[in-house]
Amino acid sequence: MDAALHAYEKLAERFGAQHWWPAEGRFEVIVGALLMQQTTWRNVATAIANLKRAGLLSPAEIANASIPELRRHVRIAGLYRSKPRRLKRFCQRLMEFGGDLDRFFRRDVRLVREDLLAQEGVGPETADSILLYASDTPTFLVDAYTVRIARRLGWIATDTYEEVKAWFEARLPRDLPLYREYHALLVAHGKEICRPRPRCAVCPLNDTCAYYRTGRP
DNA sequence: ACCCAGGTGGCCC
């Protein structure tokens, strides 16, 4: 069996289902993805709750809200000079599709990804998180944990986003729940796995870990 | 008092 799939099964067996992004609908997933950068989910959840309580949790409402008002609600998620503007602009883009996410996502996936990447504050990880968790698109989502762990396991030498993504997609079945759960496992338990010795001795991935075998990175 | 978190964009070479 391929190492990438084998590792997934070990992680799933050890940590179980992750219930990642159990958000109330696709739009909340998008808002969360835009706010999530360099902060904690706890603060993002508070920010989303703030927006919801203010009746702002829709493309139309956010597109029409003022930056200062958005800032009041999402300040807790940090980067408050950029995130409110990014949120508003993204929703303005959605309003070009009538605020209808079905219409926005109904285009060719590559076109949608290009569209996402063209938005301010949407890099490859945020674009893929939106595709994966808000649009049911089986695209492998890479983050800092993914890169660190894959390098530690000796799977890859690169740290380039698209190369890491391609490496996993070439070795895993193109399966939506699998991609979702794999990413969730790596992020939720990234601090517990692939750590330097002696902690790595109890890592569920040590049987396929180059570092664990050789003692060197 | 640091250091970091599920990144991104701007700058420099």
Place this chain on the structure above:
DNA sequence: GGGCCACATGGG
């Protein structure tokens, strides 16, 4: 194309 760096809040 790669290597820095600022960004901002809240929690360890």
